[in-house]
Amino acid sequence: MKRRNFMQSSLLAGASLLAGNAVKANIAGKPAGDKIAGKPFNLNYGIHDGMFKNHAGDDFINQIKFAYDQGFRAIEDNGMSGRPVEQQKKIGDTLAKLGMGMGVFVQPGLSNDGNMLATGKSDQVDNFIKSCTQAVEVAKRINSKLVTVVPGDFQRNLPIGIQMGNVIEAIKKGVAVLEPHGIVMVLEPLSDNPNLFLRTPDQGFEICKAVGSPSCKILYDMYHVQRNQGNILPTLDWASDEIGYYQVGDNPGRNEPGTGEINYKNIFKHIYNKGYKGVVGMEHGIAGKGKAGELALIQAYREADSFL
Known part of the structure; x- marks a missing residue:
């Protein structure tokens, strides 16, 4: 091999090695000159x-900063309303500084039994309206526009049509609280128990059409749908x-994409193409353990997001 060609090959090999090391360092949350690993995803996945x-x-705030370095641009936090007010504000400030979005938090201020809206009982409806009022205050602190709502259980002593009517009327009253603030309640169909x-x-579609408000939408959790x-x-x-919001979780196991039977690359491409x-x-666990498991999760999203 000529010396000139040898030098060119050596330089290219060295550059490739350095770039590869930079990507690995960035994935591990360390400073790196190459920002490929931290490139924003095509969809706005929320940790x-x-x-x-x-x-x-x-510290959740440090986790948010790490996620930003890996290309994630949003969070969600089911337990946000249970956090101290000052912590809510700090999280909101952090998101604002990083330019990250806030997904859903779960409706606050309810008893352990949650909503029982299908009953039509006034105390359940009053409690629901109160929780919507509390949700407005939480949303302001974290600059959120989305709150998860679950109507509760069936009432076996009532016809299904009566139950549906009770749920719709209660949701209408809750929406009246949220809509002036531009907040959307997303109703989540669940698979946790019959x-x-x-x-x-x-x-959910039937309820949203009956309520007829931009502040009432469906939370489409693909794990539960599957x-x-x-x-x-x-x-x-x-x-x-x-549909006002999507959530991810592979099945079985409720872990990251690629660990179960759902073809998330096709699904992500589909909802991306719908605009x-x-x-x-990202409402799921992690299949692996420790740092290796977290790196595998990042790689799983890179793979599922590589549809363009």
């Missing part, structure tokens, strides 16, 4: 507390004009 604790420690009133997106009925993409399309610009909540 939650504890997701990167092995790299960033137990007693839950709201289990499928088509039920467990309850499957048929994710057609169901998503049928209900799309009433969705909101947060996609």
